[in-house]
Amino acid sequence: MTGIDDTSASTDDEDEEELSPTTEQEEALELDQNIAITAGAGTGKTTTLTLRYLEMLESDPDIGPENIATITFTNDAANEMQERIREEVAERLSAAPESDEYDYSRWRSIKDELENGYIHTIHGFCSRLLREYVVEAPVQPEFDTLDEADAKVLMQEVVRKTIDARWEANEDIRRLARLWSRDSLEQVLVGLLESRPRSTEWATRWEGSTIDEYLDHIWSTFYPIDRGTAEELLKEESVQEAIHTICGLHDEEFEIDPDDKGMQFMKDVTRVVRDTSVHTNDADGYHWQRALDSLCDHLTSNSGERYTGRQRFRYRGSKSNWSAHEEEQEQLDAAVSALLDGLNPEERDFIGGLDTEWNSSHYVLSLARLYSTVLDEYTQTKSEQNALDYHDLIQTCIDFLNADDRLCEQVQSQFEYVMVDEMQDTDQLQWELIKLLTAGDTDDFDAQNVFLVGDEKQSIYRFRGADVTTFGSAREDLAAANPDDVETTKQLRGNFRTIQETREFLNALFDEVFEPMDDEYRDYEAKPQALTDERRQGRDVTGSVEYLLVPDDDVPELHGTDYLNQTPRFAGHGERESHALASRLTSLLDDPPEVYDDDEECLRPAKPEDITILLRARTRLKEHERALDAYGIPYTVVSGTGFWDAPEITALVNLFTFFENPDDDIALYGVLRSPLFGFPDEDLARLHSEDQPLWTALQTAEDDLGDAARLLDEWRQIAAVNDDVTADTTVPWGTLLSRIIDDTGYIASVGADERPRQAAVNINKFREQVRAWEEGGVKTVSELLTRIDRRKEIESHADEATIPEDADGVQIRTIHSAKGLEFPIVAIPEVGTEFNFQGDVDEYGKVYLDELDVGDGESEPVLGLKAPSADDPYEHQNTLARTRLQEEVRMQERAELKRLLYVAATRARDHLLFSGVHSTDADEEDGLGLGDPNDAADARYWRDWLRPILLEDEDGDAGHILRQLSVGAEHTTTIRGSEYTVRIPTAPVHDWDASAATERDYPQIDIPAPELSTPPTSITATNFAKALSPDDTAIYTDELEEDAASLETDGLQANHLGTIVHKLCELRPARDRWRSIAARLGSTLDDTVTEGDLDRIEEYTERCLQFRDGVADDELPTTIHEELSVVTRLEAGRIVGDIDLLLVTPDSYHVIDYKTNDTSQRSVDDLAEKYWPQLEVYAAALYQNDDSRIVHTTLYFADADEHRTTTHDMLSLDILGDDLNTQLEELTQSDGAAVRGESSNF
DSSP states (O other): OOOOOOSSSSOOOOSSSSOOOOOOHHTTOOOOOOEEEEOTTTTTTHHHHHHHHHHHHHOOOOGGGGGGEESSSSHHHHHHHHHHHHHHHHHHHHHSTOOOHHHHHHHHHHHHHHOOEEEEEEEEHHHHHHHHHHSSSSSSSSSSEEHHHHHHHHHHHHHHHHHHHHHHOOHHHHHHHHOOOOOHHHHHHHHHTTTTHHHHHHHHHHHHHHHOHHHHHHHHHOOOSOOHHHHHTTSSSSHHHHHHHHHHHHHOOSSSSSSSSSHHHHHHHHOOOOHHTTTTTTTOOTHHHHHHHHHHHBBOOOOOOOOOGGGGHHOOOOOOTTTTTTHHHHHHHHHHHHHHHHGGGSSSSSOOTHHHHHHHHHHHHHHHHHHHEEEEEEHHHHHHEEEEEEHHHHHHHHHHHHHHHHHHHHHHOOOEEEEEESSOOOOOOHHHHHHHOOOOTTTTOSOOOOOEEEEEOOOGGGGGGTTHHHHHHHHHHHHHHHHSSSSSSSEEESSSSSSSHHHHHHHHHHHHHTTTTSSSOTSSSSSOOOOEEOOOSOOOOOOEEEEEEEEOOOOHHHHHHHHHHSSSSOOHHHHHHHHHHHHEEEHHHSSSSSSETTTEEEEEEEGGGGEEEEEEESTTTTHHHHHHHTTOOOESSSSOGGGGOOOHHHHHHHHHHHHOOOOOOHHHHHHHTTTTTOOOOOHHHTTTOOSSSHHHHHTTTHHHHHHHHHHHHHHHHTTTTTTTTOOSSOOHHHHHHHHHHHHHHHHHHTTTTTTTTHHHHHHHHHHHHHHHHHHEEEEEESHHHHHHHHHHHHHTTOOOOOOOOTOOSSSEHHHHHTTTTOHHHHHHTTSOOOEEEEEOSSTTEEEEEEEEEETTTTEEEEEOEEESSHHHHSSSEEOOHHHHHHHHHHHHHHHHHHHHHHHHTTTTEEEEEEEEEEOEEHHHHHHHHOOOOOOOGGGOTTHHHHHHTTOOOSSSOOHHHHHHHHHHHHHEEETTTEEEEEEEEOOOOTTTTTTTTOOOOOOOOOOOOOOOOOOSSSHHHHHHHHHHSSSHHHHHHHSSOHHHHHHSSSSSSHHHHHHHHHHHHHHHHOGGHHHHHHHHHHHHHTTTOOOOHHHHHHHHHHHHHHHHHHHHHHHHOSEEEEEEEEEEEEETEEEEEEEEEEEEOEEEEEEEEEEEEOOTTTTTTHHHHHHHHHHHHHHHHHHHOOSSEEEEEEETTTTTTTEEEEEEEEEHHHHHHHHHOOOOOOOHHHHEEEESOOOOOO
């Protein structure tokens, strides 16, 4: 439970007109016992919590809101619950007869006390508890609370300062700098700070240990062959004799080529034996395992098999080399046979490359010591700033309650009951605090007043620290404390949300999806729960489920010529699927199914507003947008990026800036021009004066401007920033902000803008954030602006607030943003998109840290990293710990991905649609077929779990589905009696509802002006390449600058022509719209587009798309990105840029950059030579993101219809980063001006 600020609409499951409990909900109202409820999707969890809260108040007249602690997951959930309770209390108050003075007085008192009730996130609760016990708690009065973003900024500052101060003298830093770049090292250290308390426990365990102690632990804990077995095998007489024979032969001096395989084999074996002393029986500890591992590695091929037949020479050498030593060669051959027979290496689960373990140990221990130093500095800095981060809040509460039994009892006596919502998203530290609030003995839990509600199947916040296993262990604690005859675990199965047909399908599907990945359930795996029918409205709807099977290529036997002739040529799987889904939606809207309308309380045909597309990630968002645009389907993207740059937020930030400094004319102009006041520029121009600030002039103005001045002055008075006021703000900042919004009608004003709904929810999100900062101790406007600046720095692409369910058109939103919501029709695409595993500490994947079983039922934090290979220091290999961690973490992530699929599917009220790409093949003998799925435990796609359940027959054959689909475009079948329909893509219905398809505003292109002030901390890839060739700027002028010639001729400037070609390639509109769109784009760039320009644009766009599609057909990428922003992080600075087109396959990245230079004056090779540094920057950025893929880079010159391609392997990419850093360093030192300014990179 992270206590995040989530302003998404929290419309949970149950929209009952009255709080009328089901039988299951009534059982949850039993007091004076512990209860742990598993509340399935849509089962009325919020209603249950509200009913129980009211039951507590009604059961005991001495209990008030201050005696009930209720912990929620988000601030919005806390606000919603407070509102629900407030409404119910108000109803009871109005229903209390005037003659019953006691009853009326009781509910009147409860209503008044609700404002002081303990309904908080875990962090809000801890902050309040520490402030109320500030004398007893180990905190300073008026401490500041750092939220996650503020804490991360401080962590980054501390890490940078710690490294700077110790760079020369600290051996640990110098050692780690040889392994990682400085940026990577900083990322790892910040990630470890964010991973407390696990990282602290790990570092404490190892910071004072020796290398031998560390290696002994790693080998004894993680090596698959135990120490006793290794020692027994190596002490066998035949094995010892073979070892001595080989070592003896190695010591003889043969006149044989040292590169002979037999000579090399003897050298390798002898080195292993003597390094570990296993030939003298003096080996101890992990050396037996180390020796066995190395010997097995040398005795087998890369595939783990022994060498036989002609390959035997790899042990004994070649006959020609040993012709003078035939007897010795036979001895060697016999010794090898004895080793093979005695060790059976091909049957051993050995690792190989054990020298990597030795190399890694130095880095691991250095990291432990350095992290401890950084942690001390971070702790000291927070102390100096009188600040606590979220982890500190919980840990400090635990520490001070543990330290004083009397105080702990006092706190416990205050809370008669404790309720925790979303228990599946908590962690062990939070559960420890709950036990301290309720139990006399936390080791022997004895409380009887704890109520937990959650659902392991809906735990989807592992990336924020949630530990799904906490609910299970807490459930066991509650059961042990309850009397033997009391049932602790209860279920909420009654589903108020989903119609019968769809709900029964979901029960059948997830009964199989949630099967264990191995023979038994692991503690982090969710178990299925059959949901029952409690839906009370719209019961006459007939639900439906379908699966849109999208072949990964054109299959005439399936599609038929009609579909193939009406669809565009697809650049990749993502585009193919997005078009298939959009096409299916046109068919659905042309013949719409019925849905239940909550507002009208009736059944009606579905509209675009009823459909929600739920994405696992936003990676392919643009492809879905383009496909919906292509077929005229209106849509809204929910939670777009750019919250802090949204105009409605900028206006409010300007207002606070004005509060701090009324002489800031820019901020005040922004306030007056914004919808807060809405003054036109000509009115404000009258106030302009060289002699006085705008605020001074405004205060003497009349009419509406004078009214604005008086209102601003009134707000400044309330904010306590007037010259004659020195106290802190007289009202809370959140209250002042609400006053400002009401005084100006700000919500209504932004309602007239282009994005009224998004603007309104953004304003609410900002107001909630201000309130959260205020609760954290922010008092002055200066502190408030500091928080805003920090947040803008670290969250430059923060999501906008989530729009409620009733947005215009089809909604596109992430699954996480849909948690707690419901929609009439849900589409879940990309079930064939590869998982993006992200279980590492840092964004570069350098380090893994997690809790692992170390035997005897014990677990401990383990850290794993890659280390240099003994054979090639530039090649980094997995270590034992990292391999084990990666396997375990990926299993946990797979378990969460199952839960994520469940959350997505259970958002559906009436209809559900899955879609995904599948590999298909047509064979003359076997007919149509699908590619084989991965095993469930090794799943890489959602389809690996769905295909065996939905597309295969009892014999595991999916061909029967394809055979049915080749006859008709759909096939209806059942799973445990529940119907669902499998479809293939069909041609779109272009006139599904012409009146509903409104023309969307075409995207505007904003080219930022060059920054001519102080040198930036970063440089664009284009400017970087340009700075490397300062005497050869002509090629850049062709596309990026307005040279004199272009200004003297009619038509488009060269850079604008390139811009338009790139935009057409990105958007891929219908071919017959290219010229009109190009002309429109030209006008937005304040340029003139001639017929000749349009001809060139058409020609260049055609060539670029043909080239792109050809490459995509050859490489079959799993993911395609367009206009992807990337950053190459170097010690000397940052190089940023936008990749025109990126094709991603399992093994490689392919960067394609379009160029529209005139090639009549310079050769393509000459141009390519100048552009390569720009593409090398992109290659380095991609390698930093994922060092397991090679990178291809291609320059395509549309004018010549030619391309140049180069490939970067792992070694060259390692070197490339260092080269780029050196070049950037030299550029900065030699001429800072060379790297100043930003140019658009088209």
